[in-house]
Structures are given as structure tokens and as C-alpha cells.
Amino acid sequence: xxxxxxxxxxxxxxxxxxxxxxxxxxxxxxxxxxxxxxxxxxxxxxxxxxxxxxxxxxxxxxxxxxxxxxxxxxxxxxxxxxxxxxxxxxxxxxxxxxxxxxxxxxxxxxxxxxxxxxxxxxxxxxxxxxxxxxxxxxxxxxxxxxxxxxxxxxxxxxxxxxxxxxxxxxxxxxxxxxxxxxxxxxxxxxxxxxxxxxxxxxxxxxxxxxxxxxxxxxxxxxxxxxxxxxxxxxxxxxxxxxxxxxxxxxxxxxxxxxxxxxxxxxxxxxxxxxxxxxxxxxxxxxxxxxxxxxxxxxxxxxxxxxxxxxxxxxxxxxxxxxxxxxxxxx
Amino acid sequence: xxxxxxxxxxxxxxxxxxxxxxxxxxxxxxxxxxxxxxxxxxxxxxxxxxxxxxxxxxxxxxxxxxxxxxxxxxxxxxxxxxxxxxxxxxxxxxxxxxxxxxxxxxxxxxxxxxxxxxxxxxxxxxxxxxxxxxxxxxxxxxxxxxxxxxxxxxxxxxxxxxxxxxxxxxxxxxxxxxxxxxxxxxxxxxxxxxxxxxxxxxxxxxxxxxxxxxxxxxxxxxxxxxxxxxxxxxxxxxxxxxxxxxxxxxxxxxxxxxxxxxxxxxxxxxxxxxxxxxxxxxxxxxxxxxxxxxxxxxxxxxxxxxxxxxxxxxxxxxxxxxxxxx
Numbered sequence: 001x002x003x004x005x006x007x008x009x010x011x012x013x014x015x016x017x018x019x020x021x022x023x024x025x026x027x028x029x030x031x032x033x034x035x036x037x038x039x040x041x042x043x044x045x046x047x048x049x050x051x052x053x054x055x056x057x058x059x060x061x062x063x064x065x066x067x068x069x070x071x072x073x074x075x076x077x078x079x080x081x082x083x084x085x086x087x088x089x090x091x092x093x094x095x096x097x098x099x100x101x102x103x104x105x106x107x108x109x110x111x112x113x114x115x116x117x118x119x120x121x122x123x124x125x126x127x128x129x130x131x132x133x134x135x136x137x138x139x140x141x142x143x144x145x146x147x148x149x150x151x152x153x154x155x156x157x158x159x160x161x162x163x164x165x166x167x168x169x170x171x172x173x174x175x176x177x178x179x180x181x182x183x184x185x186x187x188x189x190x191x192x193x194x195x196x197x198x199x200x201x202x203x204x205x206x207x208x209x210x211x212x213x214x215x216x217x218x219x220x221x222x223x224x225x226x227x228x229x230x231x232x233x234x235x236x237x238x239x240x241x242x243x244x245x246x247x248x249x250x251x252x253x254x255x256x257x258x259x260x261x262x263x264x265x266x267x268x269x270x271x272x273x274x275x276x277x278x279x280x281x282x283x284x285x286x287x288x289x290x291x292x293x294x295x296x297x298x299x300x301x302x303x304x305x306x307x308x309x310x311x312x313x314x315x316x317x318x319x320x321x322x323x324x325x326x327x328x329x330x
Numbered sequence: 331x332x333x334x335x336x337x338x339x340x341x342x343x344x345x346x347x348x349x350x351x352x353x354x355x356x357x358x359x360x361x362x363x364x365x366x367x368x369x370x371x372x373x374x375x376x377x378x379x380x381x382x383x384x385x386x387x388x389x390x391x392x393x394x395x396x397x398x399x400x401x402x403x404x405x406x407x408x409x410x411x412x413x414x415x416x417x418x419x420x421x422x423x424x425x426x427x428x429x430x431x432x433x434x435x436x437x438x439x440x441x442x443x444x445x446x447x448x449x450x451x452x453x454x455x456x457x458x459x460x461x462x463x464x465x466x467x468x469x470x471x472x473x474x475x476x477x478x479x480x481x482x483x484x485x486x487x488x489x490x491x492x493x494x495x496x497x498x499x500x501x502x503x504x505x506x507x508x509x510x511x512x513x514x515x516x517x518x519x520x521x522x523x524x525x526x527x528x529x530x531x532x533x534x535x536x537x538x539x540x541x542x543x544x545x546x547x548x549x550x551x552x553x554x555x556x557x558x559x560x561x562x563x564x565x566x567x568x569x570x571x572x573x574x575x576x577x578x579x580x581x582x583x584x585x586x587x588x589x590x591x592x593x594x595x596x597x598x599x600x601x602x603x604x605x606x607x608x609x610x611x612x613x614x615x616x617x618x619x620x621x622x623x624x625x626x627x628x629x630x631x632x633x634x635x636x637x638x639x640x641x642x643x644x645x646x647x648x649x650x651x652x653x654x655x656x
Contacts (some may be wrong), residue, residue, distance in 0.1 A: 043520040158611045188383040188547060190608050193591035197607050215521055218550075218593025222600045241597045259525035260595050261554035270532070271554065273525035277490045 004074075005176060005209050006032040006055070011069035013047075013054045016062060020282040024050045027068070029308075032177065037203065037210040039224030039241070041217060041256075043278050047233040048213050054079075056094065057086050073177075080155035092122040095170040096253035099182035101162035105154040111138075112150030115169055122173045137168040141198060160191035164175050164198065171202060181213045196223055217256060221245060226314070227254050230288030232279050233309055239315040249317040249324070251294045288320070338509060338541050339372040339395065342403035346387075346394045350616065361613045364390040366565035367404070369642070372509075377535065377542040379556030379573070381549055381588065383612050387565045388545045392511040395543065396428055397421055408509070426456055429502035433514035437492035439486040445472070445497060446482040450502040471500040475530060488542035499530065511539045517548065528555055530617050549592050553577055558648075561585045564615055564623040567642060572648040581651045622654060630655050 025047045032038050042048045053059050055071045055078055069079040073094065078086065099106040106114055115137065116130035125133065131150065138146035142166040154162055163183060170178055175261040180199070182266070184192040200223060204212060214220055220227055221241060228238040229250065237250040248254045258272035276293040279285075291301040300320050308318040347361035365387045372378045382386050383515065394401050397413050406413045408424065416424060430454075432438035434536035439448055448470045451458055459467050469479035475496040486494055495515060502510055516524040528551065534540060546552045552559055553573055560570040561584065569582040571628050580586045587608040594600070610627050613619055636652055642652040 043522060160611055172476065189591040189593070190383055190587060191611070192593065193605060193607050194609075196593075197605070216593060217521070217595040221595050221597045222593055245595065245597050256521055257595065259522055261550045271525040271529055273529050274522040275526070277492060277523065278520070 003034040004031055005034050005036075007070075007072040008051075008055060009070045009072075011051060011054055011071065012067045013050050013059060013064060014066045014067055023284050024064075024233055024282040025054060025283070026284055028230075028233070028235055030238070032209050032211065034176075035203075035207050035209055036226065037224050039214060039220035039227040040211060040213045041215065041220055041227060042230035042231060043215055043306070045278055045280065046230045048230045049181050051180060051230070052096075052181065052211060052213060055181070056090055056096065056186060057081075058090075058096075084304075088122075091170075091175075092173040093175055094177040094179065095173070095175040096179045096181060097163070097166045097170045097183045099185050101159060101166050101186070104166060107154055110151055110153050111157070111165055115165070115172065118169060118172050132257055133172065134168075137172055138165070139164070140171075140202070141168045142194075143168075159187055160194060162193075163187060163195055167195070167198065167202070169240050169311060171206060171208075174206060175208055177209045177211065179211045179213070183212075183217070185214065185216070185221060192219065199223065219259060229256075232281055232285065234289065234305075234318060235316075236247065236290065236319070237315075237317045238308070243315050247315070247324075249311065249315070250290075250319050251296050251321065251323055252290050254323060255293075255295070288318075294321075338370045338374045339543075340407040340410075341371065341395060342369050342405040342407070343367050344369070344391070344394060344406065345402040346390050346399055347402045352521060360616055361620050363565050365394060365401075366463065366618070368562075368565075368567045370560055370567060370570055372541055374508075374541055375539050376557040377544050378428070379552035379559040380543060380545045380562060381547060381552050381559060382562035383547065383588075385612050385615065385617070386562045388547075388562055389513050391449070392430070392513050392543055392545050394509060396425075396430060398430075398523050405420045426452075426505040428509040429505070429512070430511045430513060431495070431502050431515045434518050435491050435498055436486075436518070438498055439494060441486055444483050444485055445477075445502045448486070448497060449482075449500050449504055449564070452501060456505060458505060465505070465549055471504055474534070474550045475500045490523075491519050492526055493563040495519060495527050496530065498533070499527075503534070503538070506538070507540070509543075511545070511592060513542075513545045514547070517546065518553065524551070531555070531655075536560050549588060561588065564618050566623060566652065567650075568602060568624065568653065569649075570642075571646075571651075575646075575649055579649075581645065581649070581656045582624075582653050583628050583630055587627075587629075610656075624653075 009029045011025055011028045015022045028051050040048045054066050059066060061068055066079060087237055112134055115134040119130040119133055120124045134150060143149060143161060143164055184195050189193045196219060212223055224241050226240050227244050228235045231252050237253050255272060255274040274293050279289050285305055287300045287303060290307050291297045306318045306320050308316045310316050344365055345367050346365040347363055348357045350360045352359045382388050393399055395406050401414055407487040446468050449471055450464050453464055453467060468482055472479045477493060477496050516527050519527060528624055535542060544552060544555055556573050559573050559576045560567050563584050569585045580589055587606060590606045608627055619626050621636040621638055625635040638654060639652045642650055644650050645656060
């Protein structure tokens with residue numbers, strides 16, 4: 001096995017809200033190896049972003065609180081590190097790219113200043129060195145006239161270019177892990193394809209591990225090595241990418257894949273739709289959180305929450321039912 | 331012409347420019363060429379998909395057809411009546427026939443109105459039904475979009491995105507329209523909810539014989555729901571054809587690039603297919619490129635493309651394309 005980079009164990013995060021305590025992440029365990037790209041898929045509110053933000057200790061507290069778990073980055077626990085230590089990790093050894101490139105860049109600082117900040121802070125560069133490095137980085141992510149564009153402000157860049165800048169900034173300190181939280185969701189398909197190709201190229205050049213959070217099963221198919229599917233704060237299925245798309249086992253994964261229009265659809269087939277909507281968990285569920293929407297639901301599902309169990313090499317699933325019973329989805 | 335194939339909407343050389351004013355005396359210094367001479371028709375009962383990148387004029391097209399903007403030039407015929415020429419009061423009466431479903435179900439519902447008031451609003455505006463029958467009609471409409479009629483007293487914030495979009499659909503259906511512009515109705519929704527809304531729209535179309543203009547940037551969903559698809563780029567339609575023909579045999583380089591960018595949910599597909607990635611962004615519609623508008627990003631453009639505007643012409647029955655190289 002390649003070197004283990006990140007090992008998250010039994011992570012639990014909760015948020016205090018006026019309506020009650022929301023159990024956003026309910027005991028999530030996963031690991032990430034060197035050079036690997038892990039896709040994290042799920043609908044809004046399933047806990048995928050909160051899981052990663054918890055690992056980075058970026059949960060606002062209060063209202064949020066990490067109540068349990070460890071996140072070992074090599075041999076150090078990110079969750080118990082001192083503030084000073086975690087600041088040395090964030091942006092330098094683990095960095096993030098967020099969904100909306102407009103709100104994650106500072107509108108009143110020009111791109112050059114924003115890019116120089118992490119370089120001067122983490123890499124102890126001088127202003128001039130940081131400027132040179134920023135130009136190199138912008139060229140790397142395909143921004144023409146990089147030298148002139150450093151003086152520009154974020155609003156002078158298009159959406160796709162802003163996301164390129166974000167990626168350049170995230171990579172500026174040569175991180176070991178890049179966490180990309182829905183980096184292409186706000187972009188057009190054509191620009192999305194550009195960004196995906198860019199990240200794939202940079203992955204080869206830099207060799208960093210990537211955690212790619214998305215709700216788009218299409219994007220994840222093109223970039224991830226391994227995919228985990230989250231629902232209601234749990235990982236409900238995890239497998240190597242080809243295995244997951246060829247043999248999805250959890251009813252939710254099966255439903256998600258079934259709800260997408262087929263690539264070679266000729267006649268007019270009806271889309272499969274998962275009825276109902278994702279839950280908001282005000283307590284740690286005793287039943288499987290997917291049971292109200294599940295086509296395979298049985299008595300046991302209402303009484304016991306299934307644990308994530310390995311079914312064959314690298315394929316883990318949390319479900320009581322045998323979904324390989326050849327049933328057709330209506 | 332039989333009634334199945336009757337043309338409901340005919341758009342002729344539609345132009346929509348938004349003027350840009352500058353200076354103390356607000357002199358017009360230019361215009362955003364949002365829609366720049368497009369023509370197409372939509373038949374009764376069909377779904378025409380309209381795709382393209384953001385900023386290419388898809389939504390403006392939808393809104394201009396509904397006369398929410400006064401077009402700069404061109405005509406929009408609805409059952410052979412020119413909407414552009416109609417007097418305001420006559421146009422107001424026509425609006426019963428044509429409705430719109432918006433992209434953002436959070437922004438398109440008034441947070442201070444109950445579900446009943448939102449859905450009843452169009453009924454009251456046109457005095458369609460008398461006071462006491464309104465609640466009955468609202469209940470019917472909510473059932474039609476598969477919402478519990480008992481929810482009529484609730485406010486929009488009590489509903490999820492998918493449910494809100496159903497409320498928007500119920501409101502659009504209140505006056506029994508024949509034509510609905512669906513402006514990216516699913517792009518703000520979660521994956522598992524998108525299928526619910528698309529299925530609902532398809533069911534309603536069959537049940538009520540509706541005609542849709544379905545605006546979206548999700549090409550795989552457009553393929554699923556449309557009968558024909560028009561591809562738009564920077565204010566002009568570059569290709570229009572039957573859905574299967576367009577996806578199997580795209581002719582315009584822009585259509586090809588768009589199709590190649592679809593994220594296919596199949597990891598094996600990416601091992602066998604090399605994607606052609608289009609470079610750059612859509613140019614500004616204030617100063618669109620001369621000649622063919624796509625030439626600045628086109629992989630096969632040459633000098634000729636800058637000089638001559640390509641005609642939008644029929645190359646096969648029902649397959650139209652605007653490219654000098656085809």
C-alpha cells in the first residue's frame with residue numbers, strides 16, 4: 001500500500017442551532033494515500049464539506065463542535081494540534097479550493113497581493129520572490145499575460161479564471177493534500193472540463209493527493225481513483241471508481257446513478273427518482289438514515305443502523321439489504 | 331397542417347440589445363448584444379431545448395419571447411399573432427397563455443406570502459375564478475404538482491428546494507397556459523431532486539398538452555427532456571436539430587466542444603475517449619467578434635471566418651447550422 005497520508009477515524013461533528021443540535025457528521029472513517037484522488041459524493045447537507053472542514057479545523061465554534069474522532073495527518077492528529085501548528089499545516093501542507101471563486105477571493109486586494117500572502121507567510125519569501133513565483137504559478141494554471149494580470153482585481157477575472165487563481169494559490173506552497181470543495185459547481189460545463197483537465201495535469205506534475213468534493217457523479221468519474229458516497233452524515237458506500245460505477249451496492253448510490261439521463265438514450269425512458277428528500281438529523285439515528293426513501297427497506301433497517309462493512313477488496317457498503325437481487329428500479 | 335404539428339411559437343429575426351449609458355447626460359455609448367437575430371419555431375406539444383454557456387443569451391431569449399423585455403427588432407408570433415405589435419392590454423390577456431418557471435426557487439417566491447397566496451395570485455390577477463372557488467383551484471393545482479393541499483397555509487421557507495420548485499410550477503399552471511418557458515428549472519436542485527422535477531414536468535406536459543422552451547446548461551438533461559435542441563453562442567443560434575441527430579451527429583464545432591465537455595458518469599468512458607477541451611471564455615457581448623462569433627475559440631477557424639457571417643441554413647431536413655466550414 002502506498003504511504004498513508006491522512007487517516008480519519010470516527011469523526012463526529014455537531015452544530016447547535018435554535019431548532020436543536022444537528023448531527024452533521026456521525027462517525028466518519030476514511031484514509032487517503034499519497035498521490036491518490038478521493039472523490040466525495042453526496043447531496044447538500046450530507047456532511048461532505050463539514051467532514052473536510054472539520055479535518056482542517058475550520059468549523060466555526062460555536063455553533064459547531066467536533067465531539068469525537070481523530071484525523072492523523074502522517075503521525076500528527078490535526079484535531080488536537082495547537083492553533084499554531086494547524087496554521088502551519090493549513091495552506092502549506094493541506095490546502096483548499098472552495099466552490100465559489102468570487103466569494104473566496106478578497107475583492108479589495110489585487111490578485112498579486114493575495115497570491116503573495118501565503119508565499120511570504122509559509123515559504124518566507126521576499127516580496128520580489130513572491131511576485132516571481134506568483135507569475136510562474138499563474139502561467140502554470142494557464143493565465144495569459146500573468147505578469148500584467150497580477151495588478152488586476154478579482155472582478156476583472158472571469159469565473160473560470162478566478163477558479164484557476166484559487167488553484168494556483170492552493171498549490172503555491174506545494175501542499176501534500178489539496179481539498180477541492182465543489183470547485184467546478186459554479187462553472188459552465190466547458191470551463192468545468194478545462195478545470196478538471198488542469199487539475200489532472202497538475203496532479204501529475206506535483207504528485208499531491210486530492211480530495212474532490214462534489215455532487216456531480218459525472219465529474220467524479222473522470223478524476224477520482226476512489227469514491228465515497230455520503231448520506232446523512234455517514235459514509236454509506238466506498239469503492240474504487242470503476243467498481244462503484246459498475247457495481248453500486250447501496251440503494252442510494254444505485255438511485256443516484258439511475259436518476260442521471262443515460263449517455264446513449266434514444267427512446268424516451270423515464271428517469272428513476274428517489275422520492276422524498278435528504279434528512280436533517282437532530283439526533284444520532286438508530287435506524288438507517290436512508291430508510292424513508294429506500295426501495296429495499298425492511299424491518300431491520302428501521303431498528304438498526306448498518307455499519308460500513310467490507311464486501312470485497314476496497315468496496316465497503318453500509319446496508320442490510322442484498323441489492324444484487326436483480327430487482328429493477330421502477 | 332394537422333393539429334399535432336401546429337406551430338405555436340414562431341420567432342423571426344429576434345434582436346435584443348441592452349443599451350449602455352455613460353456620462354452625465356447618459357449618452358448611449360454601446361449596447362450589450364444579448365440576442366442578435368435568431369429565428370426558430372416551437373410546435374404545439376413539443377419541448378425545445380436551448381443550451382449554451384452562461385452569458386450567451388439563453389435567458390434573454392426566453393424573456394424576450396414572453397415580452398418581458400421589449401425586443402429591439404424582430405417578431406414573435408404566438409398562434410400567428412405578433413406579440414411585439416400587441417397593445418399592452420391585449421398583451422396582458424395573452425400572458426395567460428404563456429408562463430415561466432424560474433431557476434432559483436429561493437428567489438422566485440415571495441417569502442412573506444403563503445403558498446395559497448402565491449398560487450392564487452395569477453388567478454386573482456385575471457379574475458379567473460370567483461373568490462370562494464380560489465381555494466378549491468389552489469388545492470387542485472397543488473395536487474397536480476404532487477404537493478399536499480394541506481400545506482397551502484405555509485410559507486416558502488418551510489419547503490425544500492425541490493418542493494419550492496413545485497410551487498413555482500403550480501403557479502405557472504394556474505391559468506392553464508399552453509406555453510411555458512422553463513429557465514434552468516433544475517440547476518439549483520440536488521441530483522436526486524432533479525429527476526423528480528424533470529419527471530413532473532414530463533407528466534404535466536403529457537397531461538395538459540404543454541409546450542416547453544427548456545433552457546439549461548446541463549446537456550444530458552436537455553437531451554433527455556427535449557424533442558429538438560437549439561445551441562446558442564453569444565446571441566446567435568449556431569445549430570438546431572432533432573435531439574438524437576444533434577447528439578449523434580453534431581456539425582458545428584461549438585456543439586462538438588459542448589458535447590465533449592459533458593461529464594459522463596462512467597469512469598471507463600474516460601479511458602477510451604479523449605476530450606477536446608475548448609480554450610478560453612465566451613467573449614464580451616458588447617463587442618462580439620466580427621464574422622462568425624465563435625471564431626476566437628474555434629479549432630477550425632481561418633481568416634475567412636472573420637470576414638463573413640455564416641448563414642443559418644438547413645443542411646439536412648430539420649438540421650440547421652451556422653458555420654462556414656460545414
